[in-house]
Amino acid sequence: xxxxxxxxxxxxxxxxxxxxxxxxxxxxxxxxTLFPLLETFRYSLHRVTVTVEGIRLDFVQWANYTRAxxxxxxxxxxxxGYAVETLVSVPIVLIFSMIIALFLNQDFKLKGLFRTIFFLxxxxxxxxxxxxxxxxxxxxxxxxxxxxxxxxxIAQLPRTLRNPVEYLLTSFILILWFSGVQIxxxxxxxxxxxxxxYEAAAIDGASAWEAYWKITLPSxxxxxxxxxxxxxxxxxxxxxxxxxxxxxNQTYAVQGGIGYASAMAFLYFAVMxxxxxxxxxxxxxxxxxxxx
Amino acid sequence: MKxxxxxxxxxxxxxxxxxQGFHVSQLxxxxxxxxxxxxxxxxxxxxxxxxxxxxxxxxxxxPRFFVVNPTLKNFTDLFSKMSSSGVPVSRYLFNxxxxxxxxxxxxxLVSSTAAYALSKKRFKLKQTLFAVNTVALxxxxxxxxxxxxxxIQRLGLLDTFSVHILPGLAMPVGLxxxxxxxxxxxxxxxEAAQIDGASDLQIYWRIILPMIRPAIATIAILAFQAxxxxxxxxxxxxxxxxxxxxxxxxxxxxxxxxxANAVAGQGIAAAAALIMFLPNLIIFIFLQSQVMSTxxxxxxx
Numbered sequence: 001x002x003x004x005x006x007x008x009x010x011x012x013x014x015x016x017x018x019x020x021x022x023x024x025x026x027x028x029x030x031x032x033t034l035f036p037l038l039e040t041f042r043y044s045l046h047r048v049t050v051t052v053e054g055i056r057l058d059f060v061q062w063a064n065y066t067r068a069x070x071x072x073x074x075x076x077x078x079x080x081g082y083a084v085e086t087l088v089s090v091p092i093v094l095i096f097s098m099i100i101a102l103f104l105n106q107d108f109k110l111k112g113l114f115r116t117i118f119f120l121x122x123x124x125x126x127x128x129x130x131x132x133x134x135x136x137x138x139x140x141x142x143x144x145x146x147x148x149x150x151x152x153x154i155a156q157l158p159r160t161l162r163n164p165v166e167y168l169l170t171s172f173i174l175i176l177w178f179s180g181v182q183i184x185x186x187x188x189x190x191x192x193x194x195x196x197x198y199e200a201a202a203i204d205g206a207s208a209w210e211a212y213w214k215i216t217l218p219s220x221x222x223x224x225x226x227x228x229x230x231x232x233x234x235x236x237x238x239x240x241x242x243x244x245x246x247x248x249n250q251t252y253a254v255q256g257g258i259g260y261a262s263a264m265a266f267l268y269f270a271v272m273x274x275x276x277x278x279x280x281x282x283x284x285x286x287x288x289x290x291x292x
Numbered sequence: 293m294k295x296x297x298x299x300x301x302x303x304x305x306x307x308x309x310x311x312q313g314f315h316v317s318q319l320x321x322x323x324x325x326x327x328x329x330x331x332x333x334x335x336x337x338x339x340x341x342x343x344x345x346x347x348x349x350x351x352x353x354x355p356r357f358f359v360v361n362p363t364l365k366n367f368t369d370l371f372s373k374m375s376s377s378g379v380p381v382s383r384y385l386f387n388x389x390x391x392x393x394x395x396x397x398x399x400x401l402v403s404s405t406a407a408y409a410l411s412k413k414r415f416k417l418k419q420t421l422f423a424v425n426t427v428a429l430x431x432x433x434x435x436x437x438x439x440x441x442x443x444i445q446r447l448g449l450l451d452t453f454s455v456h457i458l459p460g461l462a463m464p465v466g467l468x469x470x471x472x473x474x475x476x477x478x479x480x481x482x483e484a485a486q487i488d489g490a491s492d493l494q495i496y497w498r499i500i501l502p503m504i505r506p507a508i509a510t511i512a513i514l515a516f517q518a519x520x521x522x523x524x525x526x527x528x529x530x531x532x533x534x535x536x537x538x539x540x541x542x543x544x545x546x547x548x549x550x551x552a553n554a555v556a557g558q559g560i561a562a563a564a565a566l567i568m569f570l571p572n573l574i575i576f577i578f579l580q581s582q583v584m585s586t587x588x589x590x591x592x593x
Contacts, residue, residue, distance in 0.1 A: 014413055014415070015416065018418070024406070025405065025467065028402060028458065028462035029462035031447075032462065033428050033436070033464065035439070036439035037436055039436075039439030040436050043439070106321060115580075118328075118329065120333070120336070120576070122514070123569075123576045176331070184510060188506060192476060229426075230468075237433065269430060272430050273430060276430065
């Protein structure tokens with residue numbers, strides 16, 4: 001018995017405990033997410049036909065991918081639109097939620113109530129509410145973009161800027177509704193900042209403005225990253241997202257098919273990874289700069 | 293008594309996160325936050341008001357925000373449709389409630405244990421697993437629908453109760469958020485507990501879980517919404533009418549209605565959306581007090 005005990009080093013025991021804790025998740029994850037994901041990749045290289053006996057696969061190499069990239073008239077345009085919209089939205093969501101979090105971290109009456117209200121978007125942007133809202137056209141404010149002065153302004157802009165600006169104006173409300181969890185993450189990391197650092201800075205003669213740039217912002221750099229990832233992911237998985245709807249429609253369309261839709265899903269995924277990579281590199285670089 | 297209840301559960305002025313008095317210096321916060329808060333409340337008001345709109349207001353152009361002549365007609369239409377269908381509504385409702393409760397509890401358990409291992413344990417596959425999770429988090433869920441169907445078929449889960457619960461358990465978003473929150477729990481606390489002789493389970497249950505309560509509550513809200521609003525599972529994996537969910541049922545009512553009569557369909561859809569939304573809002577109101585009030589304690593110096 002004693003000998004057996006010695007065989008298990010503390011390190012191994014810790015690892016075993018770790019595996020025990022994660023085992024449940026690994027089983028569920030690999031069955032219902034990882035394996036289907038790999039299967040989808042396999043489908044994307046085939047032409048998939050559903051027959052009575054099951055699914056038939058004809059290997060077509062990268063034909064599905066080349067079709068999405070070079071033949072399909074809609075896909076690329078939708079993806080570019082998505083990429084631009086995401087790049088516009090992420091900074092807005094981050095800045096908005098940071099400002100709100102900074103305010104909610106102050107002391108004032110009814111703070112609890114306000115925190116609740118700003119966390120509300122969590123229940124708005126998913127499920128039946130947003131569907132109903134978009135169906136009724138409440139998520140966009142078309143009025144703003146149609147105002148003569150604004151329309152004039154948009155027409156003056158160079159072509160590349162026109163779409164993002166228009167998107168910004170019409171969907172501003174929608175963008176703000178994506179900031180529930182982000183506000184929460186910012187708030188929790190703001191509360192982890194040691195108050196005595198601010199006191200020390202104040203004694204050294206730092207203004208509130210300087211304290212914000214030198215203390216608050218650097219301590220939010222991890223939260224920035226988490227929030228950026230979370231924002232990109234929620235924006236990309238939003239059920240009203242046009243690319244997703246297109247992929248979904250193609251899955252069951254006659255000229256589309258499962259293989260083609262799978263290929264598009266992977267391309268979409270690749271674009272998302274590139275976007276995330278870009279955002280990540282940008283934020284990591286900022287964080288490094290602040291450290292130096 | 294009533295006041296007490298309100299204080300305990302609403303998160304308003306409980307556990308001292310609000311200062312005691314009002315001061316003129318606080319005025320600037322209200323100036324900025326009040327309009328934005330009103331802005332955040334708009335969609336909720338909209339859902340409520342459009343459920344009570346008569347047809348002519350639902351289709352009014354330009355659309356009107358508030359209802360002028362509130363009517364209960366949408367609800368009576370909805371309920372009369374409900375009573376005319378074969379399976380009793382209570383059956384769908386029961387299914388949805390059981391599924392949602394089990395799914396929320398189980399997915400919190402699975403995600404939080406996994407997050408504990410990924411955040412605080414050292415083992416070989418740790419980095420890889422988290423990377424794989426992050427990748428899965430980004431992947432479009434609808435693209436895996438068909439392979440997932442095949443897996444479920446092969447496991448013999450088609451037309452069973454558990455198919456509503458099992459696939460959603462390993463929630464990539466849940467693991468991602470929980471792991472990030474757990475990373476900020478200092479290792480010193482855990483080491484101190486280990487020295488005092490706490491086992492892993494005790495550390496997880498007594499230390500980690502209480503400390504990340506805000507994150508748990510957030511995940512609970514997300515998991516609740518995913519389970520409660522899930523009509524897809526009933527469409528794809530369930531044939532037996534008695535195993536389908538309330539979300540699916542309301543969906544069928546509104547789509548068949550809009551096929552037959554687009555005008556009445558809109559009204560019924562608005563009423564159904566309100567009914568679907570109310571549990572979300574109630575759960576949110578209950579759980580947010582957890583999210584908000586414990587957050588001020590979770591920070592460690």
